[in-house]
Amino acid sequence: MRVQEIPLLWHGTTCEFSIHSFDSVASSDMVSSHINSIEKDNHGDYIISSRYCSTVYKISGQDGSIIWRLNGKSSDFTLVNFPNGFAFQHDPRILSQDGPVTVFSLFDNGSDGYNTTTFSSSGMIISVDTSAWTATLLKQYTNPPITTTLSTSQGSMQVLSNSNVFIGWGSIPQVSEFTESGDCVALGAFGVVNEASSYRAKKIPTSSWTGNPDSTPAIFTYANSTSLPTTFYVSWNGATEVASWQFYGGNSTSRRKSVAVGSAVKSGFETAFTASEYFPYGFAEALDATGRRLGRSSVVPTFVPFVTPTNGTWVGNATAIVGNGTASSNSTATRRKRWGHGH
Numbered sequence: 001m002r003v004q005e006i007p008l009l010w011h012g013t014t015c016e017f018s019i020h021s022f023d024s025v026a027s028s029d030m031v032s033s034h035i036n037s038i039e040k041d042n043h044g045d046y047i048i049s050s051r052y053c054s055t056v057y058k059i060s061g062q063d064g065s066i067i068w069r070l071n072g073k074s075s076d077f078t079l080v081n082f083p084n085g086f087a088f089q090h091d092p093r094i095l096s097q098d099g100p101v102t103v104f105s106l107f108d109n110g111s112d113g114y115n116t117t118t119f120s121s122s123g124m125i126i127s128v129d130t131s132a133w134t135a136t137l138l139k140q141y142t143n144p145p146i147t148t149t150l151s152t153s154q155g156s157m158q159v160l161s162n163s164n165v166f167i168g169w170g171s172i173p174q175v176s177e178f179t180e181s182g183d184c185v186a187l188g189a190f191g192v193v194n195e196a197s198s199y200r201a202k203k204i205p206t207s208s209w210t211g212n213p214d215s216t217p218a219i220f221t222y223a224n225s226t227s228l229p230t231t232f233y234v235s236w237n238g239a240t241e242v243a244s245w246q247f248y249g250g251n252s253t254s255r256r257k258s259v260a261v262g263s264a265v266k267s268g269f270e271t272a273f274t275a276s277e278y279f280p281y282g283f284a285e286a287l288d289a290t291g292r293r294l295g296r297s298s299v300v301p302t303f304v305p306f307v308t309p310t311n312g313t314w315v316g317n318a319t320a321i322v323g324n325g326t327a328s329s330n331s332t333a334t335r336r337k338r339w340g341h342g343h
Contacts, residue, residue, distance in 0.1 A: 036090050042097045047104065054087040056106070070128060070135055077128065077135040086110070086124060087117040090170065091156040091200065100131040103138070105157045109170065113152035120148040123157035123167045123178075141165050141178045147187060149174060156200040168201025175201045211240040212294075219297040221282040223304050229277055230302050234284045235270040236295060242266050243289040249279025253299045258283065278302070 034051035041047055044061040055072030059065070068076045071085050079085055086108035095103045105125050110118035123141040128134075141157075143149045155170030163180040173191035175198070178184050190196060217236040223229065232247050244265050250258030261275040261282075275282075280302055286294040 037092060039092070039094055041094055041102070047092060047094060049089055049092050049106075051088050051090065051109075052112070054085070054089065056089070056092050056104075068128075068130065070126075075135075077133050079137075080134050081137040082135075084110070084117045087115070088112040088152075090154060093157070093159075095125070095159060100129055102128045102130075104128070105159055105165075107155040107157045107167065107170070109151050109153065109155055111150055111152045116150070119150070121151040121155060121169065121172075123165055125159075139165075139180075139182065141167060141176075141182055143169075143174075143176055143187065144184050147174070154197055154199045156198070156202070158202055160203060166201070166203040168198045170199070171197045173197055177203065206240060209240070211238040213238040217284060217286055217295055217297040219282070219284050219300055221279075221300055221302040223278050223302050225306075226278050226280075226304060229275050230279045230282060231272060231274045232282055232284060233270055233272050234297060236286055237269075239286060239294065241288045241294060242286045244287045245271050245273065246285045246287060247273050247275065247282065248284070249275055249277075249282045250299075251280055253281055255283065255299060258299070263287075 033053060035048055036051050037047075037049040039047045040061070041058075045067060046057075046059045046061060048057045048059055049055075050057065050072075053072045055075070056070040058067040058070075060067055070077055071079070071087075071089075086106065088109040088111060090107045090109060092104050092106040095105055097103075103125065105123065108118070108122050108124050110116060110121050120142045124137060125139040127136045127138050129136070149169045149172045151170035151172045153171045154168075156168040158166040160166055160177075164185070165178045165180070167176045167178070169175065172193060173196035174187065174189045176184055176188075177186040190198075213236065215237070217234055217239075220233045222231050222233070230249060232245075234245055234247075236242055244263055246263045247261050248255070248258040249261045258281070261279065262273060264271050264273040281299050282302060283297045283299045285296045288294055
């Protein structure tokens with residue numbers, strides 16, 4: 001991780017922010033400014049975002065003076081193509097600089113929970129031209145109407161290497177990906193509104209990180225009867241280096257007395273493998289591309305359904321789902337419903 005050292009201490013807060021803030025309930029100048037991002041540009045100056053001033057500042061890296069203000073009460077620019085400007089923004093990031101023109105991305109909240117300027121928060125790409133003193137909205141990204149999102153705090157926008165745009169919706173626990181032209185190609189939620197949020201959300205290529213969870217693989221073993229083969233279902237949430245699985249079966253919980261019954265290449269989140277015969281117990285080992293063992297599941301009893309003679313209800317002989325990384329689709333209840341009833 002690269003840490004950017006900032007030797008400049010900006011002293012222009014007191015008068016500037018108290019005059020230009022839109023926050024009527026601020027208790028201090030720092031609250032009334034709410035600086036939420038800073039980035040050094042090619043000239044050694046700083047692009048600073050003040051949420052409550054609804055302003056992006058360019059600050060001199062030499063003496064801390066204000067070079068320009070974008071938006072807010074005292075903007076130095078004429079806004080072009082903006083329906084409502086922007087307000088209470090987060091995460092302005094420089095995309096390019098060419099002479100007097102700077103292009104940057106920005107997440108426009110459009111609301112702070114008290115004041116609202118738009119129907120939906122959005123991601124923006126803005127071109128600032130200090131020769132014409134214009135700021136032009138080049139692109140704007142909003143969720144489809146059925147999921148229109150107004151985020152009252154936090155939020156981020158990331159332009160990806162393929163020119164797609166990835167947005168984290170701040171106080172709304174959602175993320176979206178758009179094509180450069182604005183088509184929404186992915187939309188995900190990761191929590192309940194008012195309970196989950198994201199200050200910044202970033203999309204990272206799988207080649208850029210490695211997941212080595214401290215949990216163990218989750219496993220479920222099943223057989224229709226003790227005279228039919230055992231099927232293994234295994235997953236390891238967050239483990240990026242798993243290339244294949246080695247499966248073992250036995251007549252007890254002893255690993256030492258178990259035998260290797262086969263292997264399978266990892267397939268998606270959950271990998272299934274059917275042995276050649278029935279095994280009362282089983283476990284699996286996760287292997288990387290070189291065959292090195294990465295982790296090992298617990299030994300679990302094989303689930304075998306049967307019909308009770310009194311009411312015909314499908315039940316099972318054991319609970320056979322173990323693992324700290326278990327997903328909901330791996331739950332014993334799900335498996336019993338799926339397999340016990342023949343669906």
